[in-house]
Amino acid sequence: MIQFINPVDILNLAATDLASIDDTVIKRAKKAALAEIDLSDDGFFHYHEQQLTRSDCERVINELEEHDKLEFYHFIANSPALNKFLINGDESFFTAFRHESIYKLPEFVKFISPYFAAAYDSALWKAWQQYTNPIDHIVAVDPIVVTDDMDNAYKSVRNDLNRKIEDIRELYAKVEDLEQEVNLKAIAAQADILLDKDRLNTLPPYFQDLRNTMVLATRKLAIQINNVRGDSAIGRQLVETLREVQTDGVTKEKLVKDYELLRNAEKHQADANDPVRIRYNELVAALTEVYKAASNPQSSVPGVRKWVDEHINIEEIKALDVKYHNIKIQLATKLGGLGAAIYKGHRERFAALDYIEMAEQIGVLEGEPLDMILDFRKILQQEIAELGVTPDDPHGINKKVIRDMIIIGTVIIIIVIFSKGCF
Known part of the structure; x- marks a missing residue:
């Protein structure tokens, strides 16, 4: 860390009006400071817990020969929070910070830049290492430095993020290596901590570029957890976390697409x-085969009914959770299809x-499928009414037999009557 030493402090001129400080004042103060060193027991000038040699003091005091530097050092000496921050990284500078017009002066910024950059880096790194310590108060103050600094x-924080990115890439390599047994939850937890x-x-x-790079590295890990290890849930959770990180527009779009893909894969x-x-998927498949077979006139209507009674529980189907709604629709549709097949193959209206x-009772059909079911039911009911059939005589056979018997009986009576008439 570049050491900041304020010669105005050494010469004890902070309280002296800047306009009255000339070469004579500086030489007199310098003589007193050097004499203090010569008379000290250890030969050092004690400056904010630092031990300065005579040459250290002479070097910085000589800088005051430049008027701009005298003005800058004097300003800093009269800004205790800034002075302490540059000397030993005292963070009270951030809490006491206020904008000064001199901070916009290019010459001042150039003068203070290397010292401020070193002190700022040290303070930010110290706070960054203490995970429970917020860094907001530090990053709220923009570094008073030139672009090059x-x-x-x-x-320090940049280097740490680069190390973490490499650590995330190592996690990716572990996931990719199928010869390694890995705990995916532990991998995801590590990535979350690193992030x-x-x-x-x-x-x-x-840090935006580094932030994007870290997110993309973790995104790649999440995708690999799904693609290579087949765990879309953990991959989706990682991407969900990544979506909370401030990233650029392109990266955000990628994360949105990834999230949807992983969520669908997880489902x-x-x-x-x-x-x-x-x-129930197996039941839907079996019911499909049953209704296909039912349209064959050679199939057994009672056999179909026996199968349905053994396998289809309407109340149980109705009670299925809403997440099985699609299955309920399939079962209702297949039952409706079974009714049509029975009618087509056997004319068994009842x-x-x-x-x-049964299809209606499940209570999930709507729109065109429901309309078709209702129309079919009307057709069946109309035919039943017109034919006068009953559940006991679904084809009207008994009615036909009775009608035929009446006709035959009438014919016989007519024959008998006519026979008697002939005698």
């Missing part, structure tokens, strides 16, 4: 392992009507 003002999103967001715009994985969903009513 800006990197020096943020050097340290809340404090990362408090850093000033200077697919959850669905694939959900025992309820597995069970059996078809039963399956239509």
Whole structure:
């Protein structure tokens, strides 16, 4: 760290009016300061816990021969918070900070820049290392430095972020290496700690490129956790954290797309392992085969009914959680299809009507599918009414037999009557 020594302090001229400080005043004060060194027990000038040699003092005192430097040193000496900050990094400078017009003077900024950059870097790094210590009060003050010294003002934190980026890349390599057994939750936790999103967001715009780089490195890790290790949930959680980091527009767009892809993959994985969903998906598949077979006139209507009674529980289906809504729709649709198949293959109107009513009872059909079901039910009811069929005589066979018997009986009576008439 570049050591700041204020010769105005050494000469004890801070309280002296700047306009009255000339070469004579400086020489007299210098003589007194050097005499103090000569008379000291250890041969040093004790300056804010520093031990300055005679040559150290002479070197900085000689700088006062330049009037601008005399003015700058005098201003700093009369700004205790700034003076202490430059000398030993006293952070009270940040809490007591106020804008001064001299801070905009290019010559002053150039003069103070190397000292301020070193002190600022030290203070920021100290706060950054203490994870429970906020850094807001430091980064709220822009470094009073020239452009060339800006990197020096943020050097330590910048180096730390670069190290963390490399650590995240090492985590990526571990995930990618399938020969290694890894704890993905532990990997994600490490990445989360390295990212340290809340404090990362408090850093000033200077760190935006590094912030983007860190986010993209972690994003790559999240994608790899899904692609290589097949855990979309952990990948999605990491991306969700990344979306809270301040990034540029392009990076934000990537994260939004990644999040949606990983969320869909996570849902697919959850669905694939959900025992309820597995069970009902199998039921939907089986019911599909049943209704396909039911349209065949050679199939058994009672056999179909027996299968439905054994496998379909309407009340249980109705009670399924809302996340299984799509399954309920599929089952209702298949039951409606079964009704149509029974009618097509066997003209079993009452059996078809039963399956239509089951589909309605599930209570999820709407729009065109529901309209089709209702229209089909009306057709069935109209045919039943017109044909005068009953559940016990679904095809009207008994009615036909009775009608035929009446006709035959009438014919016989007519024949008998006519026979008697002939005698």
